[in-house]
Amino acid sequence: MYEFDYQRPSSLSEAASMLSGEATLMAGGQTLIPTLKQRLAMPSAVIDIGGIAELSGISAGGGSVSIGATTRHAAVADSADVKGAIPALAKLAEGIGDPQVRNMGTIGGSIANNDPAADYPAAVVGLGATVHTNKREIAADNFFTGMFETALAEDEIVTKVVFPVPEKAGYMKFPNPASRYAMVGVFVAQTGGGVRVAVTGAGPSVFRVAEMESALGGNFWASAIEGISVSADGLNADIHGSAAYRAHLVGVMARRAVAEAGG
Amino acid sequence: MPTVSMKVNGQDASADVEPRTLLVQYLREHLNLTGTHVGCDTSQCGACVVHVDGRSVKSCTMLAMQAAGSEVTTIEGLAQNGELHPMQEAFKENHGLQCGFCTPGMIMSAIDLVNRHPNPDEQTVREELEGNICRCTGYHNIVKAVLDASGKMGG
Ligand SMILES: Cc1cc2nc3c(=O)[nH]c(=O)nc-3n(C[C@H](O)[C@H](O)[C@H](O)COP(=O)(O)OP(=O)(O)OC[C@H]3O[C@@H](n4cnc5c(N)ncnc54)[C@H](O)[C@@H]3O)c2cc1C
Ligand code: FES
Ligand code: FES
Numbered sequence: 034m035y036e037f038d039y040q041r042p043s044s045l046s047e048a049a050s051m052l053s054g055e056a057t058l059m060a061g062g063q064t065l066i067p068t069l070k071q072r073l074a075m076p077s078a079v080i081d082i083g084g085i086a087e088l089s090g091i092s093a094g095g096g097s098v099s100i101g102a103t104t105r106h107a108a109v110a111d112s113a114d115v116k117g118a119i120p121a122l123a124k125l126a127e128g129i130g131d132p133q134v135r136n137m138g139t140i141g142g143s144i145a146n147n148d149p150a151a152d153y154p155a156a157v158v159g160l161g162a163t164v165h166t167n168k169r170e171i172a173a174d175n176f177f178t179g180m181f182e183t184a185l186a187e188d189e190i191v192t193k194v195v196f197p198v199p200e201k202a203g204y205m206k207f208p209n210p211a212s213r214y215a216m217v218g219v220f221v222a223q224t225g226g227g228v229r230v231a232v233t234g235a236g237p238s239v240f241r242v243a244e245m246e247s248a249l250g251g252n253f254w255a256s257a258i259e260g261i262s263v264s265a266d267g268l269n270a271d272i273h274g275s276a277a278y279r280a281h282l283v284g285v286m287a288r289r290a291v292a293e294a295g296g
Numbered sequence: 297m298p299t300v301s302m303k304v305n306g307q308d309a310s311a312d313v314e315p316r317t318l319l320v321q322y323l324r325e326h327l328n329l330t331g332t333h334v335g336c337d338t339s340q341c342g343a344c345v346v347h348v349d350g351r352s353v354k355s356c357t358m359l360a361m362q363a364a365g366s367e368v369t370t371i372e373g374l375a376q377n378g379e380l381h382p383m384q385e386a387f388k389e390n391h392g393l394q395c396g397f398c399t400p401g402m403i404m405s406a407i408d409l410v411n412r413h414p415n416p417d418e419q420t421v422r423e424e425l426e427g428n429i430c431r432c433t434g435y436h437n438i439v440k441a442v443l444d445a446s447g448k449m450g451g
Contacts, residue, residue, distance in 0.1 A: 039298070039315035039361045066357050067339055069316070079315070081362060107351075131427025132408065133342065136351040137358065211340075213426065 034069045038078040045087055045192065049167055051080045052188045058082055060103050060142035063134050088141070088192060093118050096198050102141025102191040110135065119160070121202040121220070121294065125152050128206060130213050141191040144176070147183050147238060149269060150214035152206065154239035159204070159220030159231035162196045180237035199224045201253070203294030205286045206234070209273055216274055217282035221245075221290040223253055230287060235268050235279045245287055253296040255288040300360045304329070305373030313360055319353075320344045322360035323370060331371040331400050335429070342428030345401035346370045352408035354427070371400035374407075382448040383407050383441075392441035394432035402428050402438060410446045418443065 040056075042048040052058065057076035059065045060083050068074050082088060088103040093114035100109060109115055109126035116123045129135055129143075129152050143153040144164065157164065157173045164171045167190045176184050185191070199222040206218030215234035222229050228249040230242045248257045263283045268276035300317075301310040304327060311326035323329045323346070335343030337356050344356040347369040374381035383403050386392065393399045402425070409416065409424035416424070421442045422435070430438060 034316040036314065036316055039359065041361070041364075062359065062362065063339065063357060066318075066359070070337070079359075081359075083362065131342070132405065132424055133345055133352050133354045133357075133427045134339070136353055 035072060035075045037069075037076050039081065040078055041081045041084060043085060045082075045085060045167055045190065048080055048082050048085060049188070049190060051078070052190070056080055058145075058190065060139040061105065061137040063130075063138040064142060064146050064148070082190070083139070091115060093198075097195050098122070098198060099193050099195045100140050101193045103139045104141075106130075106135035106138050106140070106143075107132070109140065118198045119196060119202060121204045121222075122156050122160070122196065125156050125204045125206075125218075125220070128152065128208070128213070140194055144194065145183060145185060145191055147177050147179075147181050148214070149180050149237055150209070150212075150216070150234045152204075152215055152218055152233060155204065155206075155215070155218050155220035155231045155233040156196070157194060157231075158239050158241060159222050159229050160196045160199055160202065161222075161224060161226065161229055162194050164191060165193045165195065166191050174241075177238045182238070197224060201294040201296065203290040203292070203296075205289040205293055207282050207286055217279050217286050219283060219286040219290045221249070221287060221294055223249070223294065223296070228253065232263075232283050232287075235263075235283050237267070237269065242283070242287070249291065249296070253291065253294075255291040255296060258284070258287055258291065298361065300364050302360075302363050302365060303367045305369060311360075315359065315361055317360045318356055319346070319348075319358045319360045319363050319368075320355035322363075323355060323368070329370050329372050333397055333400055335397065335401075340427075340429065341398070341401070342405055342425075343398050343401040345404040345428065347404060347408065350408075350411075352405050369404075371403060374403070381407070383410070383445040386441040386445035386448070387438070390437050390441035390444055392433065392438045398428060398430040398432075402430065406438075406442045406445065407449075410442065410449050414446065414449075416443070416446055 055077040089101045202222040206215040217234040230245040265276040265280040270276040297312040333343040335341035
C-alpha cells in the first residue's frame with residue numbers, strides 16, 4: 034500500500050467536506066483494502082464512513098424497505114424487516130462471500146464499486162430501487178453505467194437505497210466456487226409496475242432482459258421463459274467460463290429465480 | 297504517526313502506527329501477538345480471523361485504525377486461567393488440525409458461528425466456514441470438532 038492519511042468523520046456533512054482531490058471513501062474496506070494492497074489506487078486520504086450512525090440501519094414501511102449505505106451485508110441478511118418484506122433480498126445478502134466479508138462489507142460500497150460479478154446490483158435493478166445520495170436520488174436503471182462505473186460524481190456519497198416491496202421476488206446465482214461472486218446471478222421480481230428481470234455477472238454491468246420480462250408479465254411461471262435465450266455477444270469470458278456458457282446460465286438461473294419466487 | 301488504541305483480549309493496547317497498517321500487522325508486529333496468522337494476505341483464507349466487537353473479521357482486510365476504540369479478541373485471548381476454550385479443546389480432542397496454520401482463524405470463525413447458530417447442523421458448519429481454508433485436514437475433523445464444541449459452549 035502507498036501511504037495515505039486516514040480520517041474518520043462522525044457525520045455525513047463532515048465526510049462530504051473531507052472528500053476533495055485524491056481522497057477516497059471507505060465503508061467496509063472489503064474491496065478498497067485489497068485494491069490498495071495491490072497498489073491499484075493511490076488516494077491521498079481514506080475517509081472512513083463506516084462508523085457514521087446516520088448512514089447505517091434498516092427501516093421498513095409504506096411499501097418500501099430502506100437500507101442505509103453503510104449497513105453491513107450480515108445485518109441485511111439477519112434483518113426481520115428485510116426477511117419479512119423482501120426475503121429474496123435477505124437471501125442475496127446471505128450469499129455474499131463469506132461470514133467475515135459479510136460482517137464488514139456494505140451495500141453502499143458494493144453498488145458504488147459496481148463489480149460486474151457483484152450481487153447487489155441485480156437486486157437494485159431487479160426491484161427498481163432508488164439510490165439516494167447526499168445530492169440527489171437516482172433511479173436504479175440510471176445508476177449502473179458500465180463495468181466498475183456508476184452515475185455517481187467523484188464527490189458524491191450514497192446515503193441509502195430504497196427498495197419498493199414487490200409482490201413476489203426471487204434471486205438465484207451460480208457462484209464462482211472459489212470467490213462466491215456471481216458467475217451469473219438473476220433477480221426476478223413481480224412488481225406493481227410489471228415484471229423485472231436483472232442479470233449480474235454475465236455482462237460488463239447489470240442488465241435487464243426485456244423478452245423475459247414481457248413473457249413473465251403474461252404468465253409468471255418458469256416455463257414461460259423456457260425458450261428464451263440471451264445472446265453471448267458482449268458477455269464476459271474468462272478462465273471460469275466462456276460467454277456462451279454464461280449466456281446459457283442466464284436462462285437456467287432466470288427459471289430457477291422464478292421458481293424461487295413461487296412462479 | 298497516529299496513536300491507535302483498542303482493547304485486545306481485555307487489556308488496553310496502544311501503538312504509534314502508519315495509517316496504512318493492517319490490524320493483523322498491529323497485532324503481530326506491534327503487540328507481538330503472533331497467534332493470528334497471515335496465509336494469503338488477499339482476503340481468501342481466513343488464517344487471520346479475529347473478533348472485533350464480537351464479530352469475526354479478516355484482520356488482513358481491516359486497517360488498525362478502523363478498529364480504534366474497539367474490543368478485539370485473538371486466539372491468545374480464549375483460554376481462561378490456563379483452561380482451553382471449549383472450541384480449542386474440541387479441536388484437540390477431534391484431531392481438527394494437522395500443521396495448525398489455519399487453526400487460529402478456524403477457531404475464531406467457529407466460535408462466531410456457534411454464537412450465531414447455537415446448535416448448528418453439519419451443513420451450516422460447512423457453509424459458515426466458507427471463508428476459512430485448510431490445506432491439511434480435508435475439513436472433516438474440523439467440522440466434527442465444531443459440532444462437538446457447539447454442544448459444550450454456552451450450554
Ligand atoms: C473474499 C471476498 C469475497 C467476496 N464475495 C462477494 C460476493 O460473492 N458477492 C458480492 O457482491 N461481493 C463480494 N465481495 C465484495 C464485498 O461485497 C464488498 O464488501 C463490497 O463489494 C464493497 O463494500 P465495502 O463496504 O467493503 O466497500 P469499500 O471497499 O469500503 O469501498 C468500495 C468502493 O466504494 C466506494 N464507496 C464505499 N461506500 C460508498 C458510499 N456510501 N458512497 C459512495 N462511494 C462509496 C469506495 O470509495 C470504494 O471505491 C467479496 C469480497 C471479498 C474480499
Ligand atoms: S491472511 Fe487474511 S484472509 Fe488470508
Ligand atoms: S491444519 Fe494445516 S492448514 Fe489446516
